[in-house]
Amino acid sequence: MDEIEVDDPREGEVMIKLDATGLCHTEIWYMSGGDTSTRPNSILGHEGCGTVVKVGPGVTEFVEGDRVVPIYIPQCNHCRECLSGETNLCSTLDDAYFGGSMNDGSLRFHHHGQDLHHFMLTSTFSQYTVVHQEAVAKIRPDAPADAACLFGCAVTTGIGAALYTSKVKVASKCAVFGVGPIGLNVLQGCKLAGAEMVIAVDPNPARLQRAAEFGATHFVNPNDGDSVQQVKQLTGGGADYVFEATGNTKVMRQALESTIYGGGVCCLIGVAKTGETVEVTPRLLIAGRRLIGTAFGGARGKSQLPGLIDMYMDGKIKVDELITGKIPLTQINEAFEDMKRDSGYRYVVDYSL
Numbered sequence: 452m453d454e455i456e457v458d459d460p461r462e463g464e465v466m467i468k469l470d471a472t473g474l475c476h477t478e479i480w481y482m483s484g485g486d487t488s489t490r491p492n493s494i495l496g497h498e499g500c501g502t503v504v505k506v507g508p509g510v511t512e513f514v515e516g517d518r519v520v521p522i523y524i525p526q527c528n529h530c531r532e533c534l535s536g537e538t539n540l541c542s543t544l545d546d547a548y549f550g551g552s553m554n555d556g557s558l559r560f561h562h563h564g565q566d567l568h569h570f571m572l573t574s575t576f577s578q579y580t581v582v583h584q585e586a587v588a589k590i591r592p593d594a595p596a597d598a599a600c601l602f603g604c605a606v607t608t609g610i611g612a613a614l615y616t617s618k619v620k621v622a623s624k625c626a627v628f629g630v631g632p633i634g635l636n637v638l639q640g641c642k643l644a645g646a647e648m649v650i651a652v653d654p655n656p657a658r659l660q661r662a663a664e665f666g667a668t669h670f671v672n673p674n675d676g677d678s679v680q681q682v683k684q685l686t687g688g689g690a691d692y693v694f695e696a697t698g699n700t701k702v703m704r705q706a707l708e709s710t711i712y713g714g715g716v717c718c719l720i721g722v723a724k725t726g727e728t729v730e731v732t733p734r735l736l737i738a739g740r741r742l743i744g745t746a747f748g749g750a751r752g753k754s755q756l757p758g759l760i761d762m763y764m765d766g767k768i769k770v771d772e773l774i775t776g777k778i779p780l781t782q783i784n785e786a787f788e789d790m791k792r793d794s795g796y797r798y799v800v801d802y803s804l
């Protein structure tokens with residue numbers, strides 16, 4: 452923990468004062484060098500909620516005082532991807548995302564005269580961050596920050612994987628491999644979509660138990676026998692929708708094998724290490740299965756995230772139950788160590804503590 456300097460926002464940028472930020476496994480993956488582009492001198496964090504405190508010139512969408520969630524997948528509404536209506540993967544800030552900077556390559560964070568990199572467009576592990584206006588969603592002011600921040604990743608990713616990417620149908624049979632914070636949200640997404648059967652697959656009995664509260668109707672522990680066979684048996688041949696939320700490429704393969712032939716969909720969510728591959732037997736796909744993946748649950752942050760927050764405020768989505776502990780920023784490293792041991796779901800840094 453140290454003091455840094457944060458520059459004022461420039462053209463099209465806003466400065467956000469953060470109230471809360473969640474800790475995600477993606478940061479652990481990044482810090483472990485899972486991504487070959489890992490830059491040690493970065494301000495990490497991508498699951499935040501706060502208030503706009505300064506707007507740069509040319510900012511049209513925000514004014515000071517707006518309550519916001521930074522979104523690591525932006526929404527510009529004019530790039531090829533946004534206009535296609537087929538994907539949420541807006542490309543307008545690709546240079547910033549992959550460069551660990553603002554889109555023109557410049558940096559807004561400094562420490563003792565040295566520039567620091569940005570991370571995932573958001574950099575929420577700092578009380579103040581500077582973000583392009585395309586990477587910010589405006590939310591209702593009455594949503595509590597500790598819950599709202601989790602819509603910046605975990606909640607939207609999991610629920611969106613079911614609702615937006617896979618478009619789970621009513622009365623379908625679903626299975627979710629890995630019921631950590633992401634998987635739990637997939638479970639509640641499947642339930643919201645009206646799935647008839649929702650199977651939680653996880654070797655951790657405590658996590659399986661928790662899954663029931665989030666909509667799981669059946670439970671599979673891989674330690675009790677081959678998880679693919681167990682899912683096939685419960686569903687009578689395979690699930691209509693299978694989600695993988697572990698980041699383990701062997702589990703990704705099992706998830707695909709657990710889908711029903713002639714229409715089953717396997718949706719990958721977990722982030723594997725750079726260079727790791729999933730072995731796919733062509734016959735599985737020829738027999739009508741589809742292997743797809745999702746980033747940020749296929750959600751368009753500006754237009755869909757506020758509606759999900761409304762559902763939480765209306766009591767239709769569980770979020771508070773995901774929070775293992777609220778911590779001051781000084782305890783962030785201990786919280787990450789806990790997450791590596793699989794203890795807890797989401798730690799939230801409360802900047803007022």
Ligand SMILES: NC(=O)c1ccc[n+]([C@@H]2O[C@H](COP(=O)([O-])OP(=O)(O)OC[C@H]3O[C@@H](n4cnc5c(N)ncnc54)[C@H](O)[C@@H]3O)[C@@H](O)[C@H]2O)c1
Nearest residue numbers: 476477629631632633652653696697698720721722746747
């Ligand atoms: N695609 C995206 O947009 C996106 C967004 C956020 C996170 N993620 C990724 O999603 C993944 C899950 O995140 P999380 O925070 O829930 O992680 P987590 O580590 O808390 O949960 C993973 C779960 O998988 C279980 N697991 C381990 N081995 C298993 C097996 N053989 N079969 C079934 N389950 C098994 C673990 O017990 C654990 O409960 C991570 O890889 C994370 O990086 C992706």
Ligand SMILES: [Zn+2]
Nearest residue numbers: 475477604605
């Ligand atoms: Zn995340």
Ligand SMILES: [Zn+2]
Nearest residue numbers: 527530533541
């Ligand atoms: Zn776009």
